[in-house]
Amino acid sequence: MVPHHFKSRNAPPKASAMVEALRGLGYNVQTALADIIDNSIAAGASEIRLEFHWAEDRSRISCLDNGSGMNAAEIDRAMRLGERSPLEERSPTDLGRFGMGLKTASFSQCRRLTVASLGTDGLQVLRWDLDYLASSPDNGWHLLEGPAPGSEEHLNSLSNVKHGTLVLWEVLDR
Structure with a gap:
């Protein structure tokens, strides 16, 4: 069958508006944390440590x-939204489905998500900051590298492990 040729235009969603819409997908803190823990289990973790640090506007969950x-x-x-198709074949131990859980679960609870991982090529740190997206004049999808200024110390727990991942929620607003 020959594909039809239609006129088209690129119509990417405005990043800040799309992410704000994704925040309302029905998670509560328990289901959001369960989604994060599922990822740890799928990565073969034998230990998962949750930390709740309450300090008013500097509160965080890791x-x-x-x-x-x-x-x-x-x-x-x-860290990319919708990176994997639900139609892709997956391993039986992969609890994910749409490539959205880490981000949507986190966005439902916080405005800044940092993921730091110690893998085969050393420490890697990426961050979504919804306030940065909201103030971006180009409406782009800006995935930031490294921890937020002032949050570097929160990654210290990775210095005690040979491999692993830290998911850090900051600017808790829900």
Whole structure:
């Protein structure tokens, strides 16, 4: 069958508007954390440590595991929205489905998501900051590298492991 040729235009969603819409997908803190823990289990973690630090506007929640960790390409894929098709074949131990859980679960609870992973090529750190997206004049999908200024110390727990991943939620607003 010959494909039809239609006129088309690129119509990407405005990043800040799309992410704000994704925040309302029906997670509560328990189901959001369960989604993060599922990722740790899929990564072969034998230990998962949740930490709740309450300090008013500097409160944070972190999830540290001793799973396999991610290399640069893997963390990049993990932090992109909709990176994997639900039609893709997956391993029986992969609890994910749409490539959205880490991000949507996190966005439902916080405005800043940092993922730091110690894998085969050393420490990799990527971050989504919804306030940065909201103030971006180009409406782009800006995945930031490294921790937010002032948050570097929160990654110290990875210095005690050979491999693993830390998911850090900051600017908790829900």
